[in-house]
Amino acid sequence: MNFGERLDEVIAKQGSLLSIGLDVDVEKIPPFLNDFESPLLEFNKSIINATAELVCAYKLNLAFYEAYGIQGWRVLRKTLELIPPPVLKIADGKRADIGNSSRKYAHALFNELDFDAVTVNPYLGFDAIEPFLADSLKGVFVLCLTSNPGAADFQFLKVNQKFLFEIVAEKVVQWNLNGNCGLVVGATQAEQISRIRAIAPNLPLLIPGIGAQGGDLKTAISYGLAQNNGRIIINSGRSILYTSQQLDFAQQAYQQAVKLRDEINHIRSKVVTKSRKKN
Amino acid sequence: MNFGERLDEVIAKQGSLLSIGLDVDVEKIPPFLNDFESPLLEFNKSIINATAELVCAYKLNLAFYEAYGIQGWRVLRKTLELIPPPVLKIADGKRADIGNSSRKYAHALFNELDFDAVTVNPYLGFDAIEPFLADSLKGVFVLCLTSNPGAADFQFLKVNQKFLFEIVAEKVVQWNLNGNCGLVVGATQAEQISRIRAIAPNLPLLIPGIGAQGGDLKTAISYGLAQNNGRIIINSGRSILYTSQQLDFAQQAYQQAVKLRDEINHIRSKVVTKSRKKN
Numbered sequence: 001m002n003f004g005e006r007l008d009e010v011i012a013k014q015g016s017l018l019s020i021g022l023d024v025d026v027e028k029i030p031p032f033l034n035d036f037e038s039p040l041l042e043f044n045k046s047i048i049n050a051t052a053e054l055v056c057a058y059k060l061n062l063a064f065y066e067a068y069g070i071q072g073w074r075v076l077r078k079t080l081e082l083i084p085p086p087v088l089k090i091a092d093g094k095r096a097d098i099g100n101s102s103r104k105y106a107h108a109l110f111n112e113l114d115f116d117a118v119t120v121n122p123y124l125g126f127d128a129i130e131p132f133l134a135d136s137l138k139g140v141f142v143l144c145l146t147s148n149p150g151a152a153d154f155q156f157l158k159v160n161q162k163f164l165f166e167i168v169a170e171k172v173v174q175w176n177l178n179g180n181c182g183l184v185v186g187a188t189q190a191e192q193i194s195r196i197r198a199i200a201p202n203l204p205l206l207i208p209g210i211g212a213q214g215g216d217l218k219t220a221i222s223y224g225l226a227q228n229n230g231r232i233i234i235n236s237g238r239s240i241l242y243t244s245q246q247l248d249f250a251q252q253a254y255q256q257a258v259k260l261r262d263e264i265n266h267i268r269s270k271v272v273t274k275s276r277k278k279n
Numbered sequence: 280m281n282f283g284e285r286l287d288e289v290i291a292k293q294g295s296l297l298s299i300g301l302d303v304d305v306e307k308i309p310p311f312l313n314d315f316e317s318p319l320l321e322f323n324k325s326i327i328n329a330t331a332e333l334v335c336a337y338k339l340n341l342a343f344y345e346a347y348g349i350q351g352w353r354v355l356r357k358t359l360e361l362i363p364p365p366v367l368k369i370a371d372g373k374r375a376d377i378g379n380s381s382r383k384y385a386h387a388l389f390n391e392l393d394f395d396a397v398t399v400n401p402y403l404g405f406d407a408i409e410p411f412l413a414d415s416l417k418g419v420f421v422l423c424l425t426s427n428p429g430a431a432d433f434q435f436l437k438v439n440q441k442f443l444f445e446i447v448a449e450k451v452v453q454w455n456l457n458g459n460c461g462l463v464v465g466a467t468q469a470e471q472i473s474r475i476r477a478i479a480p481n482l483p484l485l486i487p488g489i490g491a492q493g494g495d496l497k498t499a500i501s502y503g504l505a506q507n508n509g510r511i512i513i514n515s516g517r518s519i520l521y522t523s524q525q526l527d528f529a530q531q532a533y534q535q536a537v538k539l540r541d542e543i544n545h546i547r548s549k550v551v552t553k554s555r556k557k558n
Contacts, residue, residue, distance in 0.1 A: 023380075063376055063383035069391040070352050077349070094376055096400070097342055098427040101302075104342035112348040121375070123402040123422060125429020143402060148377040150404020153450060157438045164436070164443070171432060 002179030003117065003139035007204050007231055010056045010086045017221075017268065018261045019057035019090065020253075021208065021237025022047065022079065023064045028238075030245045040068070044079045046250035047241060054257045057088035057117075059208070059235050080114050090206070090233075091115040094143060096128040103131040110138050117141060119184055119206070122168045126175060136178040139204065144168050144196060147186025147209035165192070169199040182206055187234070190219035197226040204231035210239075210260070221267045234264055281458030282396065282418035286483050286510055289335045289365045296500075296547065297540045298336035298369065299532075300487065300516025301326065301358065302343045307517075309524045319347070323358045325529035326520060333536045336367035336396075338487070338514050359393050369485070369512075370394040373422060375407040382410040389417050396420060398463055398485070401447045405454060415457035418483065423447050423475060426465025426488035444471070448478040461485055466513070469498035476505040483510035489518075489539070500546045513543055 011017060024040045033039040048058070060079065065072035083089050095105045095118065109115045110132075117139030120129055132140045145155055145165040155165040172181050183200060185193055187209035196205070205224050210217055217234070224232040240260065244252035290296060303319045312318040327337070339358065344351035362368050374384045374397065388394045389411075396418030399408055411419045424434055424444040434444040451460050462479060464472055466488035475484070484503050489496055496513070503511040519539065523531035 061376070061380050061383075063374075063380040063387065066387035067383040067391060069387070070349055070356070072387075073349050073352055092376075094374070094400070094403075095342075097340070097371075097373055098425060101340050101342040104340075104346040108342065108345035108348070108351075112346060121373070121400045121402050123400050123433060124373075124425050124427060125432030125434070127427050127429040128425075129429075146377060146403050146407075148403060148406050150406040150408075153404030154402060154443070154447070155404070157443070157446065159436045159438055159443075164433070164438075167436065168433070 002136040004179045004202070004204060004231060006137060007056070007088070007139065007233075010088055011231070013086055014053070014056045015265070016054055016056050016261045017232055017234050017264050018055045018257065019059050019206075019233045019235040020047070020051055020055050020240055020257060021059045021061060021092070021235050023061050023237045023241070024075065025064060028242045030247070030249045032247065038075060040075045041078050044075070045082055047253050048079070048082050050250040050254040051257045052084050052087055054254070054261050055087060057090050057233055058083055059090040059092050059237075062091060062093040077113060088116040088139075089114065090117045090119070090139070090141070092119045094119050094121045096121040096124050098124065099127045099131060102128050106131045106134070110135065119143065122171070126171070129175060133175065133178055133180060136180050139180050139182055141182040141184045141204070141206045142168065142172045144172070144183040145185050145189045145192055147188040151186070151189070166195060166199060169196050172203065173200050176203065184208070187216065187220045190216045190223060193220060193223035194226070197223055197230055201226060201230065204233065206233045206235065208235040210234055210236045217263065218267050221264060222271050225268060225271045236260055281415040283458045283481070283483060283510060285416060286335070286367070286418065286512075289367055290510070292365055293332070293335045294544070295333055295335050295540045296511055296513050296543050297334045297536065298338050298485075298512045298514040299326070299330055299334050299519055299536060300338045300340060300371070300514050302340050302516045302520070303354065304343060307521045309526070309528045311526065317354060319354045320357050323354070324361055326532050327358070327361050329529040329533040330519075330536045331363050331366055333533070333540050334366060336369050336512055337362055338369040338371050338516075341370060341372040356392060367395040367418070368393065369396045369398070369418070369420070371398045373398050373400045375400040375403050377403065378406045378410060381407050385410045385413070389414065398422065401450070405450070408454060412454065412457055412459060415459050418459050418461055420461040420463045420483070420485045421447065421451045423451070423462040424464050424468045424471055426467040430465070430468070445474060445478060448475050451482065452479050455482065463487065466495065466499045469495045469502060472499060472502035473505070476502060476509055480505060480509065483512065485512045485514065487514040489513050489515045496542065497546050500543060501550050504547060504550045515539055
């Protein structure tokens, strides 16, 4: 078994393509949580208890934990312990360094911490990614096309008629010898997802930017699934987490997550039906 | 004052372009240190005490600390406290994320921890780097050309007759509005340093890969200084740190560091003399 197949199983079992981004922020959580010893951990615990049955993964952006130093790493570690299998734990750290250092990062995220998948940055090339690929059960999502304005600076540069992000996608297809590679593609780049799917029909796509960043859900899912061949994870963070500042915040997060999961599944069912009719 | 000027002052005061990479590794430090409560901290303390007068900076690769989890972060924080001003503390984490997350990384490294400079990855473009640039006294070294084989995958791609790494250098020159940008250029890419200097004559270059990675010191320094206009930091890690496994390891590190500092200064003095003769 490899990560791609593992993802298929988790998606089937959970009936969901939704990932929730646990981007904790003391300034955004309900103020009453400050009475707890660890407000951030209490927040994550409530969100996980309320939503774990609705998701295939939680994505933890490491920046939000590192911002709180050692205390943040403690919350990170304890949060991972609260996530029930088979739900996947994705470390969104966008790491990469020369081989010797990347081995240390891979150890930190897959062994020291117990993540199931990571995001990595392609700029340093293959040997910077290779240490993350060793365990075929662990997923490695390589940044391909991001949802921010700066994506235009390099990702859209033209190299022999192709965009740089397309060349990244081509390389990752070559690197996928263990069946555990994926791509990060911002949801605000929905039209580009079809270009990426043409290059990488079977790689799992991690699609952040739904909700707060305003990505187009329907286009992203339709192109991402690519006639039911594709594996996709749709991540949403702030628009689920911070709906209420009251005692009912976890209940509100549950409602938002149900709504988004169902919306995704609805679009998915139509794409799948369409695809079946075609065949 | 900005980071570039600050670096000039530190280099002048310390009389050194040398940075030591504190890449701690329990499997490489002298075994007798395992009797101490924190072997890694004890190692760093001895190295810093022995070498602080010989360097302009210490570079801490975050991967090596994260590999030890919370304990590693504790060693990281305490190591920073041991580095005496004006010696610069460089966080080599090669971070970058969309703006909201990069702000958190900047906070983690510049405020939560007390680093003077960071390394960052350019792939996500300007707004991923911008949060690191706000404080003009803090340095931001953008990955330009790395010393690993994988550099060929993307950094040497041709975009309109130019290598991608040259376009990165051009962009960073534009981003340097606060005078605190620099570039990371691997020492194994010595011949390319002259191309980068032609694009970015005044940006500080952080040049790792001297020693264990086999970079050519003389070429790197000559092209990096570019007739005395350029600011460079030459980083060496393992070949200084792990010379002895005995009680004298810090003394041996001191000897290695003196030798390398003097070698660099010797090459530098010749480049400077040559440049003066020309003018």
